[in-house]
Amino acid sequence: MPVNYKRLQEKITFDDLMGTLSEEFAQLPDQRRANSSYDLADVLRSAFAMFSLKSPSLLAFKELTRQEEKNLKAIYQIRSIPSDTQMRTTLDPLSPAPLRTLFAKLFHKLSEAGVIKQYEYWKGQLVISIDGVEHFCSTNVHCNHCTIRAHRNGETSYHHAGLAAVLVHPDQEEVFTLDFEPILNADGSKKNDCERNAAKRLCQDLHERYPDLKPILVEDALYANAPHIRQITGYGWLFVLNVKPDSHESLERQIAGRKASGQVKELPITDPQRIKHYFAWTNDLCLCESAIDVSVNYLLYEQTDKKGKVTRWTWITNIPLNARSVEAVMRAGRARWKIENETFNTLKNQGYNFEHNYGHGKQNLATILALMMFLAFTVDQMIQRCWRLFRQVRGGLRTKAKLWDMVRSLFKVQPFPTMDALYRQIADLYDIQLC
Secondary structure (H helix, E strand, C coil), X not given: CCCCHHHHHHCCCXXXXXXXXXXXXXXXXXXXXXXXXXXXXXXXXXXXXXXXXXXXXXXXXXCCCHHHHHHXXXXXXXXXXXXXXXXXXHHCCCXXXXXXXXXXXXXXXXXXXXXXXHCECCCCCEEEEEEEEEEEEECCCCCCCCEEEECCCCCEEEEEEEEEEEEECXXXXXXXXXXXXXXXXXXXXXXXXXXXXXXXXXXXXXXXXXXXXXEEEEECHHXXXXXXXXXXXXXXXXXXXXXXXXXXXXXXHHHHHHHXXXXXXXXXXXXXXXXXXXXXEEEEEXXXXXXXXXXXXXXEEEEECCCCCEEEXXXXXXXXXXXXXXXHHHHHHHHHHHHHHHHHHHHHHCCCCCCCCCCCCCCCHHHHHHHHHHXXXXXXXXXXXXXXXXXXXXXXXXXXXXXXXXXXXXXXXXXXXXXXXXXXXXXXXXXXXXX
């Protein structure tokens, strides 16, 4: 009997996902004393609820009406709600590693429901975008794990950042987080951690945590280096990496030689909207003189709009380039921006308050809170993709900002047994026709 993926996807609702996360939180190891005032699972559920509801601060989350308290217990399955201080104290010493495994649990639900199959792009491969993002910055507050910057004016700033791996597709709106690797200094270290080191750890974790994953990694020019390419090709992965002429001079010289000898192939196209597309490519170059073992293929793409404005991109890849593949490679390369536009910008500008300091702590608090925010964002992306009721209510209200405002407003004044019931109340208030 064929699998009914549509029906399976419709079962992925907020209440279903909250049940899954609630159970997973309850199974995470708790190294605290047996007589701790709050269960770790309740603290994690509370942190998740804070970001799920787009609460502007820990204190604002704790200042509850009676109805909010009832809803937190019913919808988010929290038995005892901690104060902001108790939440910080409990989360600060917690290891981030177990929380990171929850992204794979959510990915598995998407895979079982056939969503991941819909994201297959090139010969069954999935486009995975990796990029770094900063989520804490201060000139005063810091811990032993902060990375440090010395500025020209003599000022020192302290930072927390991470490297996110996100499943994207050129034709799909939703993006799904696979992992978030912290960029942190080790205790006592005088040398800053960096994106390249974090990428090495992240890719190793992805390879181990998602053994069946067949990715096309799309990344910026920072990752177009020999150690990184050797690592990911050792896993059998494909890649499309941005390159810049000023940072890859050896590559540019090889391309210039190929052009002079007529070995660079070209493909000009004008589409029905009179936009011009120009592809130029060549295969089997060495990345640089110090890494002659690293073979790459080079693609240049130029787009000329109706007004004559030219935009240019260049990539290296291990996908063989020909007239049939260059457009697919180009679209995969440009999909890299979805991690910035659909992920980081959404977290910063659409209610998640990603750059707000919810708490820094002395150990892991800043990282734990960033992970919880990414989990809340991933759940939102999953219900946007799969939950029909969410899509209908969002369509009726037009913007997510208005939807989040309505959820918070009703959450404060009326008790609901489930998030489903809350969304149906919004639909009723706005006369949104449900089917």
